Every structure is written in structure tokens, then in C-alpha cells.
Amino acid sequence: MKIKKIIFSVAIACFILTGCQKEVKKETISLAISGMTCEIGCAKTIQSKLSKKEGVLGAKVIFTDSIANIEFDANKTSKEDLIAFVGAIAGGELYKASESKVNTSAKAHTCSDACKESCEMKAEKTACKEDCKMACCADKKS
Template structure:
């Protein structure tokens, strides 16, 4: 009886160890030389969870023809997509996301581009005595430095 239990436990252990999958490493997407790479950020409403919704949308987008990279951030309800404009378009991608789950669950809209501050906006906007006050004053006039004014 003890031998049967031992053999059974050994078989179960072997099955568990051989059936476990290791996570495949992500391969860097191959981009064709003639690809016209563009980026798109879209707002997605209707997501209710990170694993079921966001990961599903990201997975489906990643498999779509013309998509080079797709990242869906559940917390921000945003999808960031890098795609080949020769194979697909912004309108196609938005319609594709709208159509996931039968078209009734998610609503995608293009996210308005945000202004990106350049490296000079990291200055303390003239709170310190800079040697180049003129350059500092110009930086402080930038919209992205508005929150850093003294």
C-alpha cells in the first residue's frame, strides 16, 4: 500500500513538473525597412479590470497586422500603439478596439497629444541664481514650466 502511494505521488509530481509552462521571452518586433512607423495613443472607456480587459485588448492589438507594439495601461485607460502606417491607420486601430468583445463593451477615441517639456524645463525656473538669467527666463515662459515658477 505504501509503495502504491509513493508511486502515485511520484507520478503526480512528474506531471506537475512537466506540465508547467515557462513564460516565453518577448521578442523584439521586426520592423520592415520600408515601414512608416507612427505612434497613437487612444483613450479606452469600458474597461473594468486589468487582467480581463486591458490584457485582452493589448493581446488582440499586438496580433493585429501592422501593429509593431501595443501597451494598454488600465489605470490610465490608455492604449499606446506603435504601428506601420503602410499596413494600417489610426482610424482602423480605433475601430478595431471598438469592435473587441462584439463592439458593445469598449469605446476608443484618439487621445489629444500632450505637450512634452524639453530638458531645459527641468530647471527650478529661476529660483536659483543662474549664470544665464536670460535663458532661464525664457524657460520659465514655457507652458510646461508653469508649475515650477517661483
């Protein structure tokens, strides 16, 4: 009888613990980053550190556009925290980050050849995705 009560208690505890987990609240932000001087040392370092930060689900730093596209869990971190985090990399002396105001509701457009070379879609050489956040695409969306 005691064993059944213990098993039952453990089962209920498991259901309560798994049922009470917070749902991931995904958000994205594009940061304009100044101070990067090279792709390997700067951009890859920032991308690596962002990817390891608690709450960050994915990060891609594009050196040629000085942009970081970050997907994060808003329950664990915030836009302000991410901006401060990038600014603090390398002792806080090298990089400055600010939120990039890219219009993500615009329709697809055709990228320039220069944009296509740095764009993730360069293999297709077609129009950028509707939600493209690259700086070279920002002025072409209308």
C-alpha cells in the same frame, strides 16, 4: 549554359523582390479607452488583440489610465482602423476608443507618486520621459 541562365534569372528575381519591399513607416498613437473594468480581463485582452493585429509593431494598454499606446506601420493600418478595431473587440458592445490628445513635445517633468506606481519608470522614481503618453503625466507637461 542553361544552368547559368537559370541561376542568373533566380538571382535577379531575388534582388528585385527584396529591393521592392516597402519601408516601414512607423507611427504612434495613444488611445483613450472607455469601458474597461479590470486589468486582467479587459486591458490584457485589448493589448493581446492589438499586438496580433497586422501592422501593429507594439501595443501597451495601461488600465489605471485607460490608455493604449500603440506603435504601428502606417503602410499596413491607420489610426482610424485601430480605433475601430478596439471598438469592435468583444462584439463592439464594451469598449470605445478615441485618440488621446497628449502633448508629446513637452519637456520632462516630475511624476506624482501615484503616477510613478503605474509608470514604466517606477524603478527609477525619476522624471518621466519627454515623450511619456500616460494620462497622469499629461497635465504636468508644460
